[in-house]
Amino acid sequence: MKVLKDILYKVSLTSTIGDMEREVSGIVFDSRKVEAGSAFVAVAGTQVDGHEFIGTALEKGASVIICEKLPEPIAADVTYVQVVNSAKALGIAAANFFDNPSEKIKVVAVTGTNGKTTTVTLLHQLFVSMGYGTGLLSTVENKINEEIIPATHTTPDAVSVQALLRKMVDKGCSHCFMEASSHAIVQERIAGLKLAGAVFTNITHDHLDYHGTFDEYIKAKKKLFDELPKDAFALVNGDDKRGAVMLQNCKASHQTFALKTAADFKGKIISNTLEGLELEINNKMIWFRMIGAFNAYNLLGVLGAAMLLGEEEDEVLRMLSGIRGAKGRFDRIAIGGIIAIVDYAHTPDALDNVLKTINGVRNGNEQLITVVGCGGNRDKTKRPVMAKIAVNESTKAIFTSDNPRFEEPMDILRDMQAGIGPSEMRKTLTIEDRREAIKTAVMLCRRGDIILIAGKGHEDYQEIKGVKHHFDDAEVVTEILEQMTEN
Numbered sequence: 001m002k003v004l005k006d007i008l009y010k011v012s013l014t015s016t017i018g019d020m021e022r023e024v025s026g027i028v029f030d031s032r033k034v035e036a037g038s039a040f041v042a043v044a045g046t047q048v049d050g051h052e053f054i055g056t057a058l059e060k061g062a063s064v065i066i067c068e069k070l071p072e073p074i075a076a077d078v079t080y081v082q083v084v085n086s087a088k089a090l091g092i093a094a095a096n097f098f099d100n101p102s103e104k105i106k107v108v109a110v111t112g113t114n115g116k117t118t119t120v121t122l123l124h125q126l127f128v129s130m131g132y133g134t135g136l137l138s139t140v141e142n143k144i145n146e147e148i149i150p151a152t153h154t155t156p157d158a159v160s161v162q163a164l165l166r167k168m169v170d171k172g173c174s175h176c177f178m179e180a181s182s183h184a185i186v187q188e189r190i191a192g193l194k195l196a197g198a199v200f201t202n203i204t205h206d207h208l209d210y211h212g213t214f215d216e217y218i219k220a221k222k223k224l225f226d227e228l229p230k231d232a233f234a235l236v237n238g239d240d241k242r243g244a245v246m247l248q249n250c251k252a253s254h255q256t257f258a259l260k261t262a263a264d265f266k267g268k269i270i271s272n273t274l275e276g277l278e279l280e281i282n283n284k285m286i287w288f289r290m291i292g293a294f295n296a297y298n299l300l301g302v303l304g305a306a307m308l309l310g311e312e313e314d315e316v317l318r319m320l321s322g323i324r325g326a327k328g329r330f331d332r333i334a335i336g337g338i339i340a341i342v343d344y345a346h347t348p349d350a351l352d353n354v355l356k357t358i359n360g361v362r363n364g365n366e367q368l369i370t371v372v373g374c375g376g377n378r379d380k381t382k383r384p385v386m387a388k389i390a391v392n393e394s395t396k397a398i399f400t401s402d403n404p405r406f407e408e409p410m411d412i413l414r415d416m417q418a419g420i421g422p423s424e425m426r427k428t429l430t431i432e433d434r435r436e437a438i439k440t441a442v443m444l445c446r447r448g449d450i451i452l453i454a455g456k457g458h459e460d461y462q463e464i465k466g467v468k469h470h471f472d473d474a475e476v477v478t479e480i481l482e483q484m485t486e487n
Ligand SMILES: CC(=O)N[C@H]1[C@@H](OP(=O)(O)OP(=O)(O)OC[C@H]2O[C@@H](n3ccc(=O)[nH]c3=O)[C@H](O)[C@@H]2O)O[C@H](CO)[C@@H](O)[C@@H]1O[C@H](C)C(=O)N[C@@H](C)C(=O)N[C@H](CCC(=O)O)C(=O)O
Pocket: 029, 030, 031, 032, 042, 043, 044, 045, 046, 047, 048, 049, 050, 051, 053, 152, 153, 154, 155, 156, 157, 158, 181, 182, 183, 184, 187
């Protein structure tokens, strides 16, 4: 239980009605989860406005309503707190409710279109192996040291973020590495968080369905850097032209990592093969198990963040060279002379990078067959672009379903096909059923060929009309390859 006025510390209030000294049993932003004594925060969303559920929240026993617009009539024996921004108030109040855990643990947030999960996972593994109690908030999973707490979002909601950080502090963690998605930044899921640093990986085409324009998407990422405190670090990819944009008007210490331009943390690729990467960093040659130039960037971001947190370069490089990447990121499955690569590339840039990485290391005689789809109820403009990239960079591209969600799979596939000219159509196949598409790719293979299965990486489900059916690309391709090799 917490006293209401204490949990509102630093929240911008417009007006209050009722007892501010009353005790609150919890902070809730979903009326369906209200319990007796809860403070219900009404947040306007993309589907509905939480203000519509104030009545339901009261029926379920809420004793405090935090909102932007006061309802009429006002109920007796309820405290109403009118705030400037409910979403922000939710984050700050949740932080206060859980005794501001981010003041007791060094939290580093990573943002960017691609590479967030990889970066935070590497940082988590690195700090655990260096002996620190370390937390992780990521797309794949949340973790407190090695304990796994399933993730539902890339960045959890504001209350869960604070509750998870509280658990990390209570379990002795000194560091937490978290992804900050652009949705989370705009929706204030990280309001109230004191960051030790932020990392910007890159920005390319994605999520225009949500942000509307690329400029708005850039602004969303920049907000993370605009709000950093003076004593934090702001580490950005200096080779991405938006890196400098992130640093404009940023109070935190400005830091860069790069392969091409001068930077605080600079690296050079010496060799790049399907086995790993050799990088030159500060006149030292280091071997890493990660593959592709894009991972060189991720590794430099990790090195920079670790050093800015006070770690020694040599120790960090020694530890990093032994670490594998995150699940579903360039996972290699080699059976019967065929190499299947399962990768979470679900944006044009990621797909292009992964395919170019594979093309950079194959000798040209082998075929590269790409199985790819695009998610339903997500940015439609990336569909033709991803299809075109798959065709340009592969011997054959098989278009299939990703997570169709509430869209008709064939509509999504038609959007993809629209990106392909008539003369390139012969390089493509469209097979709606993902298992069949993977099976066809395997059947088209000869020894030495490579199959890229893109888009779903670690996901172990396929979401169709609100139902998640078990589906795991790695499991499916392994099963099919094993069957084929037996026959
Ligand atoms: C588009 C989006 O980001 N939506 C998120 C948002 O929901 P919303 O704004 O649509 O909420 P809404 O349904 O309109 O409801 C508005 C308010 O009314 C409340 N409500 C609603 C119904 C009710 O009966 N009672 C009630 O109180 C809701 O709790 C909410 O507070 O806020 C919710 C609570 O935090 C999130 O769960 C939800 O994520 C949805 C499920 C989602 O799919 N989000 C994806 C797009 C997302 O966030 N992805 C990013 C990663 C993207 C990337 O970089 O790849 C992520 O961080 O995971």
